[in-house]
Amino acid sequence: MSTLQVTAERLVVVPHPNADRLELAQVGLYRAVVAKGRYTTGDFAVYIPEQSVLPDALIDELGLTGKLAGSLHNRVKAVRLRGEISQGIVCTPSALDGVDLAVAANERTDFAESLGIVKWVPPVPVSMSGQVESAPDLLPWVDVENIKRFPDIFSAGEPVVATEKIHGTACLLTYVREGDRILVSSKGVGGRSLSLTAADGNLYWRAIRAHGLDGAARKLAVALDADRVGFFGEVYGAGVQDLHYGASAAHDTSLGFGLFDVAVDAGGQPVRWLGHHEITSLLDDLGLTLPRVPVLYEGAYDAELLMELAEGTETVSGAGTNIREGLVVRPAVERQSPILGGRAIGKIVSAAYLLRDGGTEYE
Missing domain, CATH: 2.40.50 (OB fold (Dihydrolipoamide Acetyltransferase, E2P))
Incomplete structure (x- = not known):
């Protein structure tokens, strides 16, 4: 949001x-x-x-x-x-x-x-809530602004990567090397610098464990000599939101997850967001296979083309079972945006998604 x-x-x-x-x-x-x-x-x-x-x-x-x-x-x-x-x-x-x-x-x-x-803050189902604790070391979510509101985030022709926007619930994982700690949170809870206490029935912890994200974060931190590594993704499936992509939250083996961002805190420098290809290279080098959000486009920034690409059916399931929520656009090489006063990243939301009936928007 x-x-x-x-x-x-x-x-x-x-x-x-x-x-x-x-x-x-x-x-x-x-x-x-x-x-x-x-x-x-x-x-x-x-x-x-x-x-x-x-x-x-x-x-x-x-x-x-x-x-x-x-x-x-x-x-x-x-x-x-x-x-x-x-x-x-x-x-x-x-x-x-x-x-x-x-x-x-x-x-x-x-x-x-x-x-x-x-x-508007949507209600949170019991499966997405839980006991919380203070987590000042949690790497926070970055709100993604709509390109329609800020059309000058990117310049025409700038190399960008556009990934599919998945309608799930945002999941934050921060690995803190000191003390070998794993912090897990949702967007709403994490926005208050709180993490969710580990619990077998909690949706976010189930997703982390089912997809081996905790172990992957540890390996990445060691490889980059980082103090903290943050994974940001979407947990999805039937029982999470109204769009399910053929996945289900009923069992750990069928629970969907898509990684779309990695942040690194190392050497006392400002937190750095890794570019799409940098993430790919690092995961390949470490022999890590993590589920990631689909790439819909790589090339020169073209607002009209991307507006059209935001519409249609999703590619997450491979079967086009749902409408496409939209897409997220970022530069091929991470940079800051003077317009946003922070990271250059934007989203485009499809008309079909905005106008659908009975939609859920849990955080």
Whole structure:
């Protein structure tokens, strides 16, 4: 999931092809449906992204009572309006009357707190929870921002690798060489610098042990003379999320896992993320075979091509049993992004995934 930011944005307004009274306000590469004539290109307005939870007063002001997602009808979700997908809400809340939105856009002011908007946190099933303990040595998850919101993360033609985005639950493993410790967590729990106490029935520990990730992390730490090694991946299967890819959480032997990131802390240097090919070489050299997320594309960055590639059916199962959630894009050689203020990495989520019925989003 990406971070929650409610910001002012300069709009590009284009016609709605199927509605005389509606238009599309574009923010980055997102498009949100707005009333015709409400905005013109060059105007500044507030953009409220998907997965935002709005207070009742703001919902009422925007005329959205009973129209949002969730049991309380207060969560922003992608919808299709007259044939066009609308992602997020473009508005000018009265609470910001007098605020120069052009200046706010330039300064990247976040209005989430002042508007009472919070990020939706999905409930966690018992199998994905458990006893927790403090884990200050845990290597944390990095939120992956949507390329549609930040279209300039990558430059046209830059060498990139795009891997399939698996709809599972994020699993974090950190091997700490001092004391020979294994820390295991979920994204939500790990975000609070907590790890899950080892337990036979815990989904994350089951996945770690079933796929030999603990032993692999130990070997990698020794080979790189690292103080800490972090593995980041997705645990998936029936019983985890609504998309299962032919796997199942019922038994350890059928529980799916896909590794997509490795981080290394060595020699007192900043934590380093390994590139896709570097991970491949290291695993091959050590004779380690770990399940990894499928590579969908390697080559020059082409936003339009990757948008198309995010759609379709998944390749995880080899049988196309589910829709494709999307893809994750990173540079062929790891680098920092001045736009994100951190690691250069982005995601593209498919329209089919966003608009599906009965979806689950456990962390």
